Amino acid sequence: MRAVPLPAELPEAFSVEAAKKLGVSRRRLRAADLSSPYYGVRTRSDPPDDTLEASVRRRSTHFAARMRKCEFFCLVAAAVAWGAPLPSSVFLVRDASNRSIERPLDVGVLLPSRASRARGVRGISLTEGLGSVRTEPASGLRVTSPATTWAMMGALLRRDDLIALGDAFVREPMRADDPPALATITELRAALEAGRRRGAAALREALPLVRTRSRSRKETETRLILLAAGLPEPLLNWPIAVRGEVVALIDLAYPERKVGIEYEGEQHLTDPRQWARDIRRYEMLADLGWRIVRVTASDLARHREQLATRVRAALSGGVGTG
Structure with a gap:
């Protein structure tokens, strides 16, 4: 037998008390299409994965x-x-x-x-x-x-x-x-x-x-790795302006050395349009004299010392900024 429809006023999760006030019977509240995640609460669907x-x-x-x-x-x-x-x-x-x-x-x-x-x-x-x-x-x-x-x-x-x-x-x-x-x-x-x-x-x-210009947990983690390695603290989301207009924000930057650190999330690697934008962006920053050290989740999880070495090399004008 098909269950009686519930009143439209009831949300996805609702209290038994609220349902009773709208005339829902005790029997309907025990129907198989409703879940009871907490005492006195019903929800219209099973918990998703x-x-x-x-x-x-x-x-x-x-x-x-x-x-x-x-x-x-x-x-x-x-x-x-x-x-x-x-x-x-x-x-x-x-x-x-x-x-x-x-x-x-x-x-x-x-x-x-x-x-x-x-x-x-x-x-x-x-x-x-x-x-x-x-x-x-x-x-x-x-x-x-x-x-x-x-x-x-x-x-x-x-x-x-x-x-x-x-x-x-x-x-x-x-x-x-x-x-x-x-x-x-x-x-x-x-x-x-x-x-x-x-x-x-x-x-x-x-x-x-704690800083006010970190846009993500990964940016914070990168900053703390650099500090732990004895490097100077980078500035966060440093604005790059061309003819008075901001054209980019560099995740972590040493402006006096024109060295930037950019975290590459998975979307940067899996989204072709994002990848194309990244290429154009890095070319523009290179034209403006910036060296960019690109950082991945693997760097933060397993290659922290190497990351610090790459940044140190970039600051000294050496290689290792890939």
């Missing part, structure tokens, strides 16, 4: 259908909601049988409210002042602010990952269609100093290295 980040977004949307007004997402769930870069390791935890499973959603409350104990959720209680909460505009989810999220992630991330996260939150607009920064370095510092934080030592090490 998606990425770790997409899974967090999906589960957050589902749980939001039953959240209390005092609750909000924090830690990994909040960072994902803000679109921040995270290492894959933070998305997984070990269960009682030592199997790797997805991290439960981190759902916070401010004391004296009681933390949630729902299946698939890790409840967290925060003292007043340690948790600034906002509504993320794209998803409509209640989450910790970017600055609070960064400070809380000190409990899970190492220094370099905290720098990359901070870079993402304070990134300033560099092109006309870029969104405004989600936070300022001053706000990150205030969140760190608001009270006792887990991972405070790593946060304090990371904060002085």
Whole structure:
């Protein structure tokens, strides 16, 4: 027998209470075409086979259908909601049988409210002042602010990952269609100093290295590799102007030496149009006297010393800039 259609007002994920108010029967809410990811929540489809980040977004949307007004997402769930870069390791935890499973959603409350104990959720209680909460505009989810999220992630991330996260939150607009920064370095510092934080030592090490002009996690990683090798700190997304018009932004640059470092993502190698644009761009930069060191994921993962050597050679006017 075909299931009775649900009211059009109900979204993909909805609370049982909301459905009942629209006249949906208990029997219909138990039908096989509906899933129950959390107690008191129904969703119209089975969970898809998606990425770790997409899974967090999906589960957050589902749980939001039953959240209390005092609750909000924090830690990994909040960072994902803000679109921040995270290492894959933070998305997984070990269960009682030592199997790797997805991290439960981190759902916070401010004391004296009681933390949630729902299946698939890790409840967290925060003292007043340690948790600034906002509504993320794209998803409509209640989450910790970017600055609070960064400070809380000190409990899970190492220094370099905290720098990359901070870079993402304070990134300033560099092109006309870029969104405004989600936070300022001053706000990150205030969140760190608001009270006792887990991972405070790593946060304090990371904060002085957070920059406002890094456009990606890979750019941040490249910068930190160069600094660790004893090279001067490069400037980020350095504008190249011709007759007063900006024609390019170089990922990392030493303008006084006219040496630039460009990270080549996979799309640069697999998209023929992007590849053609890259060729024209590098020819233009060469005509302007720039040497470009091109960096790949393999360089960052397995050839860090060689990368530093190539940049050092370019700065000294030698070879090795391929």
